Amino acid sequence: MEHLTDKEFERVCTHLSRTLGLNMRSKRVLLDCRLSRERNRLGLPSFSDYLDLIESGTNPEAAARFIDLVTTHYTYFLRERRQFDFLRTTAFPELEASRPRRTWNILCAGCSTGEECYTVSMIVEDYRRGRNLPPVRVTGIDVSEPALEEARRAVYPATRVDKVPPRWLTSYFTREGDGFAVVDSIRRHVSFARANLSDPEALRRRYDLILCRNVIIYFDEPTRERVLDTLHRHLALSSYLILGHAEIVRDRKRFAYRGDSIYQKRSEETHS
Ligand SMILES: C[S@@+](CC[C@H](N)C(=O)[O-])C[C@H]1O[C@@H](n2cnc3c(N)ncnc32)[C@H](O)[C@@H]1O
Incomplete structure (x- = not known):
């Protein structure tokens, strides 16, 4: 499996900070793993192609999945x-x-x-x-x-x-x-x-x-x-x-x- 390069990881973090305010710098392994799978699913040849697609905003379904993949949804009834x-x-x-x-x-x-x-x-x-x-x-x-x-x-x-x-x-x-x-x-x-x-x-x-x-x-x-x-x-x-x-x-x-x-x-x- 191809991994995110330093430059691509930086690009993902900048995009997440700019669009959602998320600080994901300590979550490199998680991002690498989830986004690699997604890139393969979409059949895109490189991470750059995947990030171009997400940043372009031309594919709302891929953009929604991207947000879902980078956010943590853990919750339960009566938490705290x-x-x-x-x-x-x-x-x-x-x-x-x-x-x-x-x-x-x-x-x-x-x-x-x-x-x-x-x-x-x-x-x-x-x-x-x-x-x-x-x-x-x-x-x-x-x-x-x-x-x-x-x-x-x-x-x-x-x-x-x-x-x-x-x-x-x-x-x-x-x-x-x-x-x-x-x-x-x-x-x-x-x-x-x-x-x-x-x-x-x-x-x-x-x-x-x-x-x-x-x-x-x-x-x-x-x-x-x-x-x-x-x-x-x-x-x-x-x-x-x-x-x-x-x-x-x-x-x-x-x-x-x-x-x-x-x-x-x-x-x-x-x-x-
Ligand atoms: C860990 S869950 C917390 C769920 C619940 N509040 C709890 O404490 O059990 C965090 C949620 O925040 C959402 N979230 C993250 N960034 C957000 C943003 N910029 N605007 C709105 N929701 C966001 C995520 O999608 C995720 O569902």
């Missing part, structure tokens, strides 16, 4: 469970007091194959019991179209629901062939859209809660700051931004730290 306990014990009671009648808008940025959005919707459904809550809308965005297709299908093999509590499995899933399908009462609160977070115009509205977990860790430093700016701008005052455990916000003027990688927006001050 304590953050979901925080929703139940703190974020939702606060929203119930501050927005008793208006729709709660929740964003999962970098939602991958949908498990995070459906987990939020299931937590909401549990919380709703015996309460008179307003409508809740969960929006999942991701740059990978194949991941979003899987999210919209909402059918998961048994190995992907093994961390789901038995009560949820019986209440919020039905069997579909060998898989487990999320029920309509959970799905109807959730929608998905393709968006590139490194684009400052990626978001359209303000949210009452944002989860952006295990996403900014893949970005280069300028993109990370730009994305945090965007998320700050699109988060309601006093609302929460939930990150992954390896991700931090240094700017404590705009965000107060509440533990467990959870930040509360404390001012409207912007950087620009």
Whole structure:
């Protein structure tokens, strides 16, 4: 198998940084392996031909597969469970007091194959019991179209629901062939859209809660700051931004730290 040369690797990294804000410099083996297979599949004689094709933007299907190959989609239901306990014990009671009648808008940025959005919707459904809550809308965005297709299908093999509590499995899933399908009462609160977070115009509205977990860790430093700016701008005052455990916000003027990688927006001050 032909490997990426230093020059080709540099070209891939520059393209990924420019278009998606990804820092893939430590992932050479992974890129080499995944992109070699893809180049062979397309029957292209060299990496340069493959990169010409991707950079030209003339083949949307190849471009979508390229994005899917260079991104990491690992996720599971109830990932970092304590953050979901925080929703139940703190974020939702606060929203119930501050927005008793208006729709709660929740964003999962970098939602991958949908498990995070459906987990939020299931937590909401549990919380709703015996309460008179307003409508809740969960929006999942991701740059990978194949991941979003899987999210919209909402059918998961048994190995992907093994961390789901038995009560949820019986209440919020039905069997579909060998898989487990999320029920309509959970799905109807959730929608998905393709968006590139490194684009400052990626978001359209303000949210009452944002989860952006295990996403900014893949970005280069300028993109990370730009994305945090965007998320700050699109988060309601006093609302929460939930990150992954390896991700931090240094700017404590705009965000107060509440533990467990959870930040509360404390001012409207912007950087620009
Ligand atoms: C590791 S998954 C995280 C999934 C979920 N948030 C979780 O914590 O389980 C990271 C996701 O971020 C998405 N992603 C990477 N770069 C992105 C970008 N520039 N814009 C939007 N999504 C992006 C990837 O496609 C991938 O699905």
